[in-house]
Amino acid sequence: MNNFIFENSTKVFFGRGCVKEFLAGILSEYGNNVMLAYGGSSIKNNGVYDEIKQILTEEGKNIFEFSGIMSNPTYKKVIEGTEFAKENGIDIILAVGGGSVMDCCKAISLGAAYEGDIWNDYWEKNGIIYFEPIPLGVIVTVTGTGSECNGGAVITNEEKKIKTGRDYPKCNPKFTLMDPEYTFSVTKMQTASGGFDILSHIMETYFSKTDDDNVSDDISEALMKSVIKNLPAALENPQDYTARSNLMWASTMAENRIIKLGKSCDFQAHQIEHQLGAYTDCNHGCGLAVIQPVYYRHIYRDGLGKFVRFATSVWNISADGKSAEKVALEGIEALENFIKEIGLPTTLRELGVTDKNMLSEIAESCNIAPGSYGNMTHKLILKILNKCF
Ligand code: NZQ
Numbered sequence: 001m002n003n004f005i006f007e008n009s010t011k012v013f014f015g016r017g018c019v020k021e022f023l024a025g026i027l028s029e030y031g032n033n034v035m036l037a038y039g040g041s042s043i044k045n046n047g048v049y050d051e052i053k054q055i056l057t058e059e060g061k062n063i064f065e066f067s068g069i070m071s072n073p074t075y076k077k078v079i080e081g082t083e084f085a086k087e088n089g090i091d092i093i094l095a096v097g098g099g100s101v102m103d104c105c106k107a108i109s110l111g112a113a114y115e116g117d118i119w120n121d122y123w124e125k126n127g128i129i130y131f132e133p134i135p136l137g138v139i140v141t142v143t144g145t146g147s148e149c150n151g152g153a154v155i156t157n158e159e160k161k162i163k164t165g166r167d168y169p170k171c172n173p174k175f176t177l178m179d180p181e182y183t184f185s186v187t188k189m190q191t192a193s194g195g196f197d198i199l200s201h202i203m204e205t206y207f208s209k210t211d212d213d214n215v216s217d218d219i220s221e222a223l224m225k226s227v228i229k230n231l232p233a234a235l236e237n238p239q240d241y242t243a244r245s246n247l248m249w250a251s252t253m254a255e256n257r258i259i260k261l262g263k264s265c266d267f268q269a270h271q272i273e274h275q276l277g278a279y280t281d282c283n284h285g286c287g288l289a290v291i292q293p294v295y296y297r298h299i300y301r302d303g304l305g306k307f308v309r310f311a312t313s314v315w316n317i318s319a320d321g322k323s324a325e326k327v328a329l330e331g332i333e334a335l336e337n338f339i340k341e342i343g344l345p346t347t348l349r350e351l352g353v354t355d356k357n358m359l360s361e362i363a364e365s366c367n368i369a370p371g372s373y374g375n376m377t378h379k380l381i382l383k384i385l386n387k388c389f
């Protein structure tokens with residue numbers, strides 16, 4: 001295992017009814033001006049908005065609503081939120097939604113306590129946060145990113161055509177409330193996309209050094225098996241509480257830093273997806289579903305032992321009488337079949353990319369992940385993107 005330091009400062013409240021039970025008490029520790037931030041109309045359609053608003057009103061909070069946070073949140077929206085928070089003397093930001101709302105609000109919590117340009121100082125490069133961001137609490141309504149328990153925030157700078165994430169422990173939410181019932185209304189497409197994002201985060205971590213016997217890889221296998229079981233169940237019956245709660249917690253476990261301990265972590269597929277998103281605004285989990293199996297077909301030989309372990313331990317593929325290469329490829333094929341089974345796209349064209357010419361620009365703009373098994377180059381990324389087309 002590599003050396004590590006571990007800390008996760010987010011307090012988690014999980015389960016049916018947790019918002020009703022705990023939100024008022026938690027908020028009593030903060031000032032009265034609450035910025036209630038969310039995306040589009042989903043929380044108004046499923047009753048979550050009314051439930052939260054009633055709690056805030058009963059507690060005598062001054063509610064400042066900030067809505068319209070889009071999927072793949074833009075830096076422009078972050079600036080709008082930053083100004084809004086400053087103008088209204090916000091004491092706490094309450095982000096209600098998925099990764100996009102949570103990420104945008106993390107950046108706002110930082111920007112509202114800072115005088116400079118946060119893109120230049122904290123997203124374009126890694127910065128040191130020497131001040132306290134405005135406190136942030138989150139209420140999760142769609143699972144996948146795991147943003148609720150880390151300091152990561154992925155922001156798209158439309159002008160620069162860069163979508164990039166940074167993980168600052170100071171941006172960890174102070175608390176997260178996770179009621180699996182809040183996710184009952186998530187569409188099949190978003191359920192599949194978020195579910196695949198969970199699997200993707202685990203695979204990006206699992207397929208990286210070190211490969212010595214380590215507890216992180218063992219936990220990762222258990223988590224992958226749980227997603228493979230519970231995602232089809234949630235798609236079959238969106239109100240399956242057991243499936244929704246397992247997906248919700250697996251999503252957090254994949255990104256709360258625990259399975260990353262002692263691992264170098266890859267995240268090359270994410271780097272490619274982020275730039276694909278910067279150019280096309282595609283759905284995050286759908287982009288990953290297209291890229292990740294193709295990426296693995298290009299690098300599996302460099303991590304052959306681990307791909308064999310993935311096939312046998314996660315997909316129960318028999319290795320009897322087969323070469324290691326054959327077993328590894330059968331594991332990748334099982335992943336591809338799973339992606340088809342849950343109804344996600346498998347080509348860039350299905351994602352709506354029509355112009356093949358943009359691929360070289362996308363490839364050129366991708367970060368190269370140092371933790372990849374493969375020897376990654378921009379040329380290889382272009383080859384992968386062309387294969388995805
Ligand atoms: O905007 P509304 O109307 O709320 O609809 C949303 C949105 O259209 C809908 N939704 C949310 N809760 C719902 C619901 N629909 C019905 N019922 C509910 N209860 O779901 C749609 C997608 O939401 P979004 O937040 O965009 O999805 P997701 O959670 O997948 O977040 C994606 C963003 O997170 C970033 C991605 O790159 C992307 O920008 N990521 C953040 C990470 C992090 N901070 O650690 C890591 C990830 O790898 C990822 O990069």
Ligand code: ZN
Nearest residue numbers: 145197200201
């Ligand atoms: Zn992701």
